[in-house]
Amino acid sequence: MGRRQLAIPGWVVQIAPAMLLIASLMAAPLAIVAILSFTTFRPGPAEPLQFTTDHYSRWFVDPYYRDVVIRTVWLGLATSTACLIVGYPLAYIFARLSFRGRALLMFVMLTPLFIGAVVRSLGWVMILDRTGPVAVLLEAMGVPEGDVPQMLYTFPAVVISLVNVLLMFMVLPIYSSIRGIPGTLEEAGRTLGASPFKTWAKVTLPLSVPGIVAGWILVFVLSIGSFVQPRVIGGPSQHVLSTILYRDFSFSLDWPAAAAAGILLLVIGIFAVVLPRLVTKRVMQWDVEAESMGG
Amino acid sequence: MASQMRRIGLRVALIAFLTLMVVFILAPSLIVAGMSLNDGAYFSFPPQGISLRWYTEGLFARGWLDALALSLGLGVASASIACVIGVAAAIGLFEGAFRGKAVASAILHSPILVPQLLLGIALAFVLTRLTWNGTPASLLAGHILVTAPFVLRLVLGALPGVPGNLVPAARTLGASPTTALVKVLLPVIRPAMVSGWIFAFVISFDNVMISLFLTSPRVTTLPVKILSTMDQSSDPTIAAISTVFMIVAIGMMLVLNRVVGLQFESVRAAAASRN
Numbered sequence: 245m246g247r248r249q250l251a252i253p254g255w256v257v258q259i260a261p262a263m264l265l266i267a268s269l270m271a272a273p274l275a276i277v278a279i280l281s282f283t284t285f286r287p288g289p290a291e292p293l294q295f296t297t298d299h300y301s302r303w304f305v306d307p308y309y310r311d312v313v314i315r316t317v318w319l320g321l322a323t324s325t326a327c328l329i330v331g332y333p334l335a336y337i338f339a340r341l342s343f344r345g346r347a348l349l350m351f352v353m354l355t356p357l358f359i360g361a362v363v364r365s366l367g368w369v370m371i372l373d374r375t376g377p378v379a380v381l382l383e384a385m386g387v388p389e390g391d392v393p394q395m396l397y398t399f400p401a402v403v404i405s406l407v408n409v410l411l412m413f414m415v416l417p418i419y420s421s422i423r424g425i426p427g428t429l430e431e432a433g434r435t436l437g438a439s440p441f442k443t444w445a446k447v448t449l450p451l452s453v454p455g456i457v458a459g460w461i462l463v464f465v466l467s468i469g470s471f472v473q474p475r476v477i478g479g480p481s482q483h484v485l486s487t488i489l490y491r492d493f494s495f496s497l498d499w500p501a502a503a504a505a506g507i508l509l510l511v512i513g514i515f516a517v518v519l520p521r522l523v524t525k526r527v528m529q530w531d532v533e534a535e536s537m538g539g
Numbered sequence: 540m541a542s543q544m545r546r547i548g549l550r551v552a553l554i555a556f557l558t559l560m561v562v563f564i565l566a567p568s569l570i571v572a573g574m575s576l577n578d579g580a581y582f583s584f585p586p587q588g589i590s591l592r593w594y595t596e597g598l599f600a601r602g603w604l605d606a607l608a609l610s611l612g613l614g615v616a617s618a619s620i621a622c623v624i625g626v627a628a629a630i631g632l633f634e635g636a637f638r639g640k641a642v643a644s645a646i647l648h649s650p651i652l653v654p655q656l657l658l659g660i661a662l663a664f665v666l667t668r669l670t671w672n673g674t675p676a677s678l679l680a681g682h683i684l685v686t687a688p689f690v691l692r693l694v695l696g697a698l699p700g701v702p703g704n705l706v707p708a709a710r711t712l713g714a715s716p717t718t719a720l721v722k723v724l725l726p727v728i729r730p731a732m733v734s735g736w737i738f739a740f741v742i743s744f745d746n747v748m749i750s751l752f753l754t755s756p757r758v759t760t761l762p763v764k765i766l767s768t769m770d771q772s773s774d775p776t777i778a779a780i781s782t783v784f785m786i787v788a789i790g791m792m793l794v795l796n797r798v799v800g801l802q803f804e805s806v807r808a809a810a811a812s813r814n
Binding site for chain 1: 553556557560561563564565566567568569570571574623624625627628630631632634635636637643646647649650652653654655656657658660661662663664665667680681683684687691716741744745746747748751752762765766769777778781784785788789791792796
């Protein structure tokens with residue numbers, strides 16, 4: 245372990261600043277805030293603190309907050325699935341086909357990553373608003389003006405805006421997965437007589453599963469943690485964990501409740517990362533057992 | 540004949556799909572840019588005439604330029620500091636021989652895994668107790684925290700590619716460790732460092748979720764200000780400043796493309812992969 249090819253000594257000095265940064269700005273504050281989440285702290289005049297688990301129990305006990313958690317998880321599932329459906333073909337096209345303007349297209353597809361959520365959300369508000377182009381298009385197609393549905397402040401609108409920003413987080417892992425598959429394998433499939441679809445289904449798809457899983461987890465975690473889109477495009481009717489967190493923090497000044505919401509978000513994220521791994525491990529174990537039993 | 544029809548059909552489907560994708564991806568940005576030129580005093584579609592007045596009048600009001608300046612300054616400062624910290628940590632992690640390296644690596648990458656909102660609250664709480672919150676310094680601290688791991692990741696990915704005998708050769712020829720580092724190693728990993736800097740800048744420039752907790756009414760970044768203004772007014776000035784924002788961001792993209800080529804491989808290394 246530790247290739248000494250750089251021959252530059254002093255690893256302690258080198259990693260110390262980063263360690264210090266993380267210890268002071270992340271680890272300690274997180275620990276403090278974790279403790280805070282079990283108290284009745286309020287900013288302002290100092291009152292005696294009491295221990296409470298209310299900030300956590302409300303998420304399981306109160307139907308309103310239960311709905312919020314369900315909606316948050318649902319948002320993650322919907323966004324990941326939508327990104328997968330749209331992103332897999334896109335990744336395959338980029339990985340396996342070469343065509344003119346491919347590099348430019350890649351560049352264009354990456355712009356959302358650089359422009360950020362706020363400006364994009366502004367754009368979606370303009371697009372989906374009742375005075376926006378989609379509504380105008382619907383009216384032009386014959387929908388009477390009073391009947392144009394409110395597209396903004398709905399769950400699908402939030403999903404669409406999230407997919408807009410997060411699509412490339414699904415495409416990139418799948419892209420590198422497919423690129424990693426030797427072209428000879430697919431050639432072999434075709435040579436042995438399989439149709440293009442069958443080759444894809446039996447060769448490419450299974451081998452690209454690691455990329456799919458990585459992309460899916462990534463988009464899920466990023467979408468449950470997203471704040472701007474649910475806030476701006478979802479509005480008050482589409483509260484998710486992150487918007488409740490911010491509401492508690494800035495309006496109710498209930499910092500412990502906000503902290504608890506943040507920790508809950510972290511826990512859900514950890515589940516999302518760990519669970520697929522456990523499942524894949526289990527599946528592989530079954531495979532091995534099945535093989536050893538079958539002889 | 541049938542297979543040729545199918546081939547043409549596939550081609551058409553492909554082009555249609557890709558066109559749809561491009562429109563989908565570009566639509567929000569284009570409409571914001573378009574609205575910024577709208578002469579009317581509120582959002583309307585189709586736009587009522589073209590005018591640059593939101594750029595010439597609107598931008599200079601209500602602290603937009605202050606927010607822009609702060610975002611730019613924060614971007615440069617946090618990217619630069621994150622680079623120093625990140626490059627040093629990458630070298631230490633790659634080269635050092637010590638037990639618990641996997642743990643150290645996990646710790647150094649961990650800010651990427653924690654929800655930024657949670658990081659924001661945690662920092663806000665601690666910094667407010669120290670009466671230090673709502674200042675450029677508090678924002679800088681938060682931005683460095685979330686950008687340094689990306690730089691670390693990018694540089695760490697480039698270090699294995701450094702030829703194994705390069706630095707030892709320099710040392711043998713008499714270079715001190717510092718000279719070997721600065722004049723031999725750093726130039727070799729420069730593309731990774733530059734892309735690390737640019738990514739850090741963009742992450743800081745775009746950042747909302749941790750900045751929300753670290754700003755104050757007088758000290759605010761551009762994305763946070765745009766977000767809070769969205770709730771209040773529908774004045775096209777917001778579209779104008781957002782277009783300026785986009786120009787800066789895309790400008791950075793172009794620079795990055797010149798340096799390393801924005802192929803998916805280089806972006807993949809920086810994308811928040813949780814594996």
